[in-house]
Amino acid sequence: MTNGLQNSEVPIRVRIAPSPTGDPHVGTAYIGLINFIYARQRGGKFVLRIEDTDRVRFVATSEQEIFNSLHWLGLAWDEGPDVGGPFGPYRQSERTEIYREHVELLLANGTAYRCFCTAEELEIVRRQQIAAKLPPRYPGTCRHLSAETEQANLAAGKPFVVRMAVPPHARNATTSTTFRDELRGDITFEHSNVDDQVLLKSDGFPTYHLANVVDDHLMQITDVIRAEEWISSTPKHVLLYRAFGWQQPRFWHMPLLRNLDKSKISKRKNPVSLIYYRQAGFLPEAVINFLGLMGGGMPESGGPVAEKFSLGEMVERFEVKNIRLGGPVFDLTKLKWLNGEYIRAMSSEDFYAALRSTVLGDTYLREIASLVQTRVETLGEFGNLTHFFFADDILPSAEVFVPKKRTLEETLAFAAEQLTVLESTEWSKETLEAALKKLGEEKQWAVKENFMLLRAIVTGSTMSPPLLESMVVFGKARSLDRVRRFLEAQKKLSGSKK
RNA sequence: GUCCCUGUCGUCUAGCCCGGCCCAGGACACCGCCCUUUCACGGCGAUAACAUGAGUUCGAAUCUCAUCGGGGACGCCA
Secondary structure, three states: OOOOOOOOOOOOEEEEOOOOOOOOEHHHHHHHHHHHHHHHHOOOEEEEOEOOOOOOOOOOOHHHHHHHHHHHHOOOOOEEOOOEOOOOOOEHHHOHHHHHHHHHHHHHHOOEEEEOOOHHHHHHHHHHHHHOOOOOOOOOOOOOOOHHHHHHHHHOOOOOEEEEOOOOOOOOOOOEEEEEEOOOEEEEEEHHHOOOOEEEOOOOOEOHHHHHHHHHHHOOOOEEEEEHHHHHHHHHHHHHHHHHOOOOOEEEEEOOOEOOOOOEOOOOOOOOEHHHHHHOOOOHHHHHHHHHHOOOOOOOOOOOOOOOOOHHHHHHHOOHHHOOOOOOEOOHHHHHHHHHHHHHHOOHHHHHHHHHHOOOOHHHHHHHHHHHHHHOOOHHHHHHHHHHHHOOOOOOOHHHHOOOOOOHHHHHHHHHHHHHHHHOOOOOHHHHHHHHHHHHHHHOOOHHHHHHHHHHHHHOOOOOOOHHHHHHHHOHHHHHHHHHHHHHHHHHHHHHHO
């Protein structure tokens, strides 16, 4: 059994493959950091590939934000959609023809098959299986369709997906797949636990599994360094490498960053947007340093010597092999301390410059100024109206945020609804207005109550510059964070009363 | 439910691979003291962990097994 590329002559190539489905994620930065270090230490190449095969969740601005955030952190890539490279294109939506050709290969050699089941049919089956406490699996309906039936379906123009035919096949009776995780050793999955994964969706786009394997091979990736959540789909990937007759890369699965309650890090329980960290005034050096602390990896981290180190020092001394496997809690408390350390270490000139380029940035100030010009009588009043743009914590009291005719309880419930709506809304005045009004109608909240509540949460007061415009200027990431913190704080309050 | 991963202070971790130097070290947070007109910084100190149980061994945080806990995956998302 081959366990990845063992030949040290082969130049090291690694990649990160974020999806442009929202704000750039702190997890992407973590995996990016490890990949970056690994490549730099070995004179290898670090590739950025955009996995935009999910057209439903696609967000147009996301890709650029990913670029910006990674640049901000100093994680420069050698090949990618913006800088090009010899293995392009680096955007999967531009590679659909490649995937289709490769699917044909699998179809031809019997390791994949067309499936005409509809999503609705399969959903019913899945529910039944779960209800019967059975593991949800594809029932195999289309796996052995006769050539005639398949042709008839095709001729009738029935939509189909292409699924992977997980062994045993007639001639290949392998019943399990073992692969090596460089951090954990051998991991084995029985094939009865590996589902016939969809490889090509009915819209003609590949799923992650297919696109990922094809691209990693074509881009000559030697080491797949990704998050632990991929372990259970790795056997599918290994099977695909074999189906194509390709050599597989090494697999390294990094521990998952966690919330305080140990669950996988999520936006509901933690700020996960890199945009948030930048706008809230975290320094890239501190964020990188903190990420480097996650899981250990620096010989002296945790030891008596240093907790503070730079990207450059990590490239010199970090050991990916030494990463601890227990999922580290992403604890803002320590990040904040670290950030403070970096701030204190700056020259006063640098500190001032940092302020001017972020929380007192020209664009930001200009936008805020335009919101308050008609609302001040002296320039000195500027601060009175705008302090919430510059504060980190805004926590209105119940007298302020609970509308007259509402109870605290229903107000908080509605605020939670607002948050949900805000999360999935494009960040512009018009879209926000429409979305919030729609919610208000559904829940029987008057526009006035609706907006007053949000105003109180975001600005700390019932009197403020125009709410929606302010939120647009303040930014989605920070606005959402403010609402989440508000809800969190209220939850704690009610908990302590009982 | 099924499968997989994982388990040292509240949190990040050192030690674990190559058993004794570990009645477990550092950092953050918390608490106390000092400095200080305030706050912060800084200095000093305190509390705090080897999940549990067996086994191997002269000796186990370190090796083995079991149990328990935590997490992830099970999607025409990635």
